[in-house]
Amino acid sequence: ADPATGRLLASKCQTCHGLDGIAKIPIAPHLAGESRIYLETQLKAFRSGKREHEMMSVIARDLSDAEISDLSAWYESIQITATMPE
Amino acid sequence: ADPATGRLLASKCQTCHGLDGIAKIPIAPHLAGESRIYLETQLKAFRSGKREHEMMSVIARDLSDAEISDLSAWYESIQITATMPE
Numbered sequence: 001a002d003p004a005t006g007r008l009l010a011s012k013c014q015t016c017h018g019l020d021g022i023a024k025i026p027i028a029p030h031l032a033g034e035s036r037i038y039l040e041t042q043l044k045a046f047r048s049g050k051r052e053h054e055m056m057s058v059i060a061r062d063l064s065d066a067e068i069s070d071l072s073a074w075y076e077s078i079q080i081t082a083t084m085p086e
Numbered sequence: 087a088d089p090a091t092g093r094l095l096a097s098k099c100q101t102c103h104g105l106d107g108i109a110k111i112p113i114a115p116h117l118a119g120e121s122r123i124y125l126e127t128q129l130k131a132f133r134s135g136k137r138e139h140e141m142m143s144v145i146a147r148d149l150s151d152a153e154i155s156d157l158s159a160w161y162e163s164i165q166i167t168a169t170m171p172e
Contacts, residue, residue: 003171020168026121032168035112051137082106082118083165085089 001036006074009067012059021078033080039072087122092160095153098145107161119166125158 010019013031017023021032031039045051046060047068063071096105099117103109107118117125131137132146133154149157 018168020170022166022168023121023124026123027127029115029120029124030166030168032166034115035109037112038109038115041113077171079169079171080108080116080118081167082104082108082116084106085163085165 001069001073003070003073003077006070006072006077009071010074013071016055017075021075021080031075032078034075036069036072036076039075040068043068043072087155087159089156089159089163092156092158092163095157096160099157102141103161107164107166117161118164120161122155122158122162125161126154129154129158 007019010017013019014024016025016028017031021030021034023030042051043060043063046053046056047063049057060068093105096103099105100110102111102114103117107116107120109116128137129146129149132139132142133149135143146154
């Protein structure tokens with residue numbers, strides 16, 4: 001898996017999920033820092049039809065295993081920090 | 087929706103997802119800062135069976151609408167920052 005290739009492929013994702021994995025719209029999840037295994041599992045579930053979403057089912061349908069791997073490596077490579085409210 | 091109540095309810099979530107929404111195990115997603123609408127949609131999808139996961143289908147089955155709302159408000163209330171690799 002190559003995060004640099006994934007970063008280029010993320011042009012397909014960034015309108016909703018952001019290139020940095022911070023979502024642009026409330027119905028889309030942030031992807032920043034999510035683990036490769038989680039992201040790969042979800043993309044493959046959308047591709048197979050196990051998980052369904054109007055937009056993601058279409059996007060995932062045409063992704064190869066290598067593309068799923070690279071995209072997941074890109075979003076995993078982003079560092080996140082979380083701050084709880086006081 | 088009351089994030090303070092959600093924080094208490096999150097004792098059910100924190101072993102895998104962290105109280106601060108940073109996941110403890112790779113198969114679980116980070117929840118920090120995800121939008122209420124996204125989180126509520128997913129919890130209701132697990133509850134109804136539309137989305138399936140060995141663990142989450144069981145956890146979500148017994149959540150009320152109010153609990154889903156409060157939990158989602160808690161995780162939404164966490165601030166996140168993302169830093170892309172150089």
